[in-house]
Amino acid sequence: MFISYYCDYGMLIANLQTIIIKFQYMKRLILFLSFVSFTSLIHAQRIKILTDSAKISLRGLSVVNDNVVWASGSKGQVARSTDGGKKFEWITVKGYEQRDFRDVEAFDANTALIMAVDSPAVILKTSDGGKSWKEVFHNDTKGMFLDAMDFTADGNGIVVGDPIDGKLFIATTVNNGDKWLALRPEDNAYTAAEGEAFFASSGTNVKLDGSKYKPFICFATGGTDSRLFVNGSPAALKIIHGQGSQGANSVDVDPALKKIVIVGGDYANDTLTKNNIELFTMNGEQLLNAPVQTPPHGYRSCVAFLTSSVLVACGTSGVDVSTDGGLNWKLISNESFHVCTKAKKGSAVFLAGKDGRIAKLVQ
Numbered sequence: 173m174f175i176s177y178y179c180d181y182g183m184l185i186a187n188l189q190t191i192i193i194k195f196q197y198m199k200r201l202i203l204f205l206s207f208v209s210f211t212s213l214i215h216a217q218r219i220k221i222l223t224d225s226a227k228i229s230l231r232g233l234s235v236v237n238d239n240v241v242w243a244s245g246s247k248g249q250v251a252r253s254t255d256g257g258k259k260f261e262w263i264t265v266k267g268y269e270q271r272d273f274r275d276v277e278a279f280d281a282n283t284a285l286i287m288a289v290d291s292p293a294v295i296l297k298t299s300d301g302g303k304s305w306k307e308v309f310h311n312d313t314k315g316m317f318l319d320a321m322d323f324t325a326d327g328n329g330i331v332v333g334d335p336i337d338g339k340l341f342i343a344t345t346v347n348n349g350d351k352w353l354a355l356r357p358e359d360n361a362y363t364a365a366e367g368e369a370f371f372a373s374s375g376t377n378v379k380l381d382g383s384k385y386k387p388f389i390c391f392a393t394g395g396t397d398s399r400l401f402v403n404g405s406p407a408a409l410k411i412i413h414g415q416g417s418q419g420a421n422s423v424d425v426d427p428a429l430k431k432i433v434i435v436g437g438d439y440a441n442d443t444l445t446k447n448n449i450e451l452f453t454m455n456g457e458q459l460l461n462a463p464v465q466t467p468p469h470g471y472r473s474c475v476a477f478l479t480s481s482v483l484v485a486c487g488t489s490g491v492d493v494s495t496d497g498g499l500n501w502k503l504i505s506n507e508s509f510h511v512c513t514k515a516k517k518g519s520a521v522f523l524a525g526k527d528g529r530i531a532k533l534v535q
Contacts (some may be wrong), residue, residue: 217533219491219505222257225249225528232276232286232375233511233530238518243530244273244286250302254281256520257532263302268294275375277323277349285349289372290317293333297349309343309352316341319370320391323348324382325516332378332391335364340393361404367396367416373439374474374511376422381429392434394419400434400450400459407459411436412447420450421473426480426497430454431462433498435485437471442489445469449485451498466500468492474511478521484533486512486523507531 230251232244241260243251248269253260265271271288278284282301285308288294292312296305313336321331327348333341340362343354370377371394378391390402398413398420399406413419417440425432430453437448448471451462470489477483483494485501486509492501509525521533 217493217504217535219507219523219531220534222253222530222532223251223260223528224530225251225262228528229272229510229526230524230528230530231272231274231373231510233513233522233524234276234278234284235513235515235520235522236278236280236517237515238520240278240281241522241530242276242278242284243524244276245524245528246272248273249528250276250284250286251528251530252281252284252302257522257530260530261302262528265296265302265305268296268305274319274372275321277321277329279323279348283348285321287318287321287331287375289319292316293318295321295331295349295352308349311354317369317372319372320375320378322376322378322380324380326382328380328382330378330380330389332370334369338363340364340370362401364393365397368393368399369395371419371421371436371473373421376424376474376476376511376513377420379423379425381425388425388429390423390425390432392420392423392436394421394436398436400432400452402432402459403457405457409434409450410447411450412438412444415440417441421471422475422485424475424477424483426477428480431477431480431497432459433475433477433483435468435472435475435487437487439471439473439488442471442487443469444471448472449475449498449501462497462499464499464501466502468501469503474509474513476513476521478514478519484512484514484521486510486525488525491523 230245234242241253248265250263251260273286275287293316295309317334323329329345339360343352381388398409418438421436432452434450452459472485472487475485481497488508491505509523512523523531
């Protein structure tokens, strides 16, 4: 009896080991096939134009989820969709018909901020889906020019602007943009070189993160000099610079806060591929350069992580996708776009650009 029981038990153990081995194999196979499927999907995707409006340039884009999309641009125009881009409502902001809203930050279907860059620089807020707007920031200082803003999920925000008296302009908010506090000159350590500034090309040259990881902020400059600032510390960039049309235009950080990607180039020579991207990995506070093997195919004004390994970048000469963390890029469209982004809560990816064009990456 004991021998029989022992043999049955031994067979059970052997069977369990076989099952575990098969399960582990199937698990690895499923993960591999999922990766291959996702990679194939990215390569198979195309650009689908959803709406356009002649002679309007869109540079602001904010996607709350797969349904709620906001865009902003010239001639006081804002576009809003609540059905994933099937229909867009075009809104002319009364009293600001000649302003250029270069960035937008949306919190839900009804609440959003839009940023007009200069003369004077203003930020407006709506809480009723764009029916009415309230001015929450106003600055008519000579030389004031806002470039981009970013927010955390808990309402902390930052807006950056071109240098005033030799120092980069920075203002912050802790209540979803209802009130803003500018960094005082005596507290501002962000000194800019002559001719160094930000680009208001896509509203994405500043990144703020306040997730489960420690607070994190980075932004990138261009012009005569091009630098990346990470938590206050500057690092020189190899991205082409030296002229007013050159330098870093956009920065993004992967969801795990382990990689930083910066794109730019020369918008006056938008097919130039040399020195139009830099990729870093982060080891604590240390930045390690990760050499890009195949760069994006020209000047790029915006870049976005879709996952830690999949990215999209766009510019006036086309749209590129990377599936290996930014090391190699493939051109998927020659269409011109200024800005691209993934839904904050969701998987949809949208783009916006000239002629009021809003598009989506679809299979």
